[in-house]
Amino acid sequence: MCSQEHALQRLRRAAICGAFTVRMARDAGYSRAAIRHRQECGYWQPVVGKAYCDPRWAARFPALQTRAAAATLTWPGVVLCLRTAALLHGFRAPDDGQAHVITEGSRRTTGGVVPHRMGISPGEVTHRGPLAVTTRARTALDCLMDFPRSDAESLMIWVRTREVLTATDLEEAIAARQGHRGVSQLRSLTALTADGALSELEHRLHQLLREAGITGWIANAPVRVGGRIIARADVLFPAANVILEADGREYHQDFEADRRRLNSLTLAGYVVLRLTWRQVTEDPQVVIQQVREALAS
Structure with a gap:
């Protein structure tokens, strides 16, 4: 194995998550001319600060790392x-x-x-x-x-x-x-978030429930099945196994994960009502009627 191949292997072992410095390249055995050539030709690309990476073997690591x-x-x-x-x-x-x-x-x-x-x-x-x-x-x-x-x-x-x-x-x-x-x-x-509401939509939903005199609910509550948390409910009626979801923010999980979550809740016997900003703010009486029907079922 030639000296350049030895240097390459040493540098790959020394690199951290694919990143290395010029000093590390020198310690691995690269000459100044060899280092300059790789920088100028784009074989080694700057990351941040004073560090570089070789895209051919840095690709094994997430760019963030x-x-x-x-x-x-x-x-x-x-x-x-x-x-x-x-x-x-x-x-x-x-x-x-x-x-x-x-x-x-x-x-x-x-x-x-x-x-x-x-x-x-x-x-x-x-x-x-x-x-x-x-x-x-x-x-x-x-x-x-x-x-x-x-x-x-x-x-x-x-x-x-x-x-x-x-x-x-x-x-x-x-x-x-x-x-x-x-x-x-x-x-x-x-x-x-002091009252358990984690968005403006949840605040409005809580206020709507209070004004309608609907009780027996918990805000931002974990849902456990067999001792394992399978979901976190925006509003949970534990005695009735009813969950209200305020679908007004992007923080909910991605589509596939959300479907799995809803399926798990359904199989566990929960009724889930998903409520939008428009429903809560423009059709509050319809929302209250649906909640009462779910609690009575």
Whole structure:
């Protein structure tokens, strides 16, 4: 095996999620001329920061992981945070194509690696493979405080329905972060969900039920069958096995997953009424009549 092949094998082993630096290439045995040639010919492509990847073997990894690894290679010791951490955890969050990291000291954005100076404790850091990432709860709180309002509202619904954060977690975070940037938004989002409603449509549905004198329901309730949670109901009437779904937001699962969920609820004996914004706001009496009929059946 020639020296270039040896260098290639060493670099592939050293790369993290397909990402590597020029220094790593030099340590693997590539000459400066060989490195420059691969950069100029596009064999090695920039990721973010100071890192590169060879698309032929970086394709084994999700692009997000390669980007995140590139950030940690650019600034060793950083912790991935905010949008980057949210996406790594599988949260529903828009991808801005950058890599967000918590750093010590003062640094400037470098080739798509965005530094953030935030305090963090060891208990707020976890690992996804070789990558240091803020925990799910810490990530959710940071994003709720940092995201634009509309993105933050969607994320609040997502994390609350999946119990990433509880109401107690939110109240404690507000108390601990008094005076921090974004805490007013966190407080406002928490107030909106205090009664269990996780969207404006759910608020209106709850109000409609109260005005009609319909009781015996629980908001944002887990549905358990055989000790296993099979769904989370926007409104659950546990004594009647009736569920009301407020279909006004995009946070619900994709079509196939939603069909499986509805099938599971039907097989478990639940009646599910799916209510739209138009029905709740324009035909409230029809909604109430349907709810009463479902409860009486």
